[in-house]
Amino acid sequence: MFGEQKVSYSGVQPSGNLTIGNYLGAIRNFSEYSEKYKTFYCVVDSHAITVRQVPVELRRRTYETLALYMACGLDPEKNTLYVQSMVHEHAELAWILNCFTMFGELSRMTQFKDKSARHADNINAGLFTYPVLMAADILLYQTDVVPVGIDQKQHVELCRDIAERINQLYPGTFTVPEPIVSKSGMKIMSLAEPTKKMSKSDENTNAVVYILDDRDTIIRKFKRAVTDSGAEVRFDPEEKPGVSNLMSIYSCFSGKSLEEIEREFAGKGYGDFKLAVGEVTADALAPVQKKFYELLADKAALEAQMKKGAEEASWYARRTLSKVQKKLGFLQVR
């Protein structure tokens, strides 16, 4: 809550090409709050360097992620869209929150366990304290709701614990945020291993549908998707994880319920179904892609947006940071 206004906040890392998992689980849901909430959506480049990045690619993806936010329907007049490293208060509040976060809490984070297994040669302190920077992002804006995919729920819950701990010591410091996980796009699975999350950092690009894949690629990837034995299009994530994942994707893009989909494909084979999933996905992404390429062609306009977004965000961030510093006993002699 900032004044009378409720706040929605979320972020996406510019660490790879964005997938339909990022789209359905996160970005598509951001605009739901644009009308009634004060909304902040951030390109979290500081989070991205917890795993090694190639500088030219990080730069390119930072532009691309901002352009994708806008192409996915986030109007910069109604939402504050900005880049994390351009607002230095994030790093400053993160340090303070580090001093209120326990080693044991961070050790329990599943993303840390997964990522340190995947990047065993680079288990840096930033990877470990990643959720603290994320808590700083959220708490700086006195956020009420955080729309994320299910994999990020644990981080938002840790953020709540940190906020409550600080509020107990220094009452009224932070709004305690709530994670909002959309039901439909909760967790889109890999097309090759449907028990694993579809992830932009997956090395097998055939397992992942990117928002910017062209129509033929999308249709080919779905055609090749792993399905289950049998031939029945039925939703059963335990017994039929492959088909169920495709049904969720089809449902998200077409707006049809799972029952409607079962009826639509009763008596038809997996081939027809997979083609339909590919077509509906390609149709839904086509306008997003068109808008994206238009926006990306004008770098100067994107940079102007980054500047404007960072100025807007800084105003809010400065107020919270200065409030926290005062409460903690830091001098504010200017």
Ligand code: ATP
């Ligand atoms: P990485 O592969 O680098 O770990 P990622 O694909 O998980 O990245 P993030 O930038 O960490 O992407 O996530 C951005 C947002 O997209 C988060 O809210 C996350 O929960 C959501 N998200 C990511 N993948 C999926 C998925 N497969 N299904 C639903 N939501 C997802």
Ligand code: LTN
């Ligand atoms: N950790 C998140 C990205 C992220 C984020 C945030 C999401 C960074 N800061 C604040 C919501 C709110 C992820 O998607 N991996």
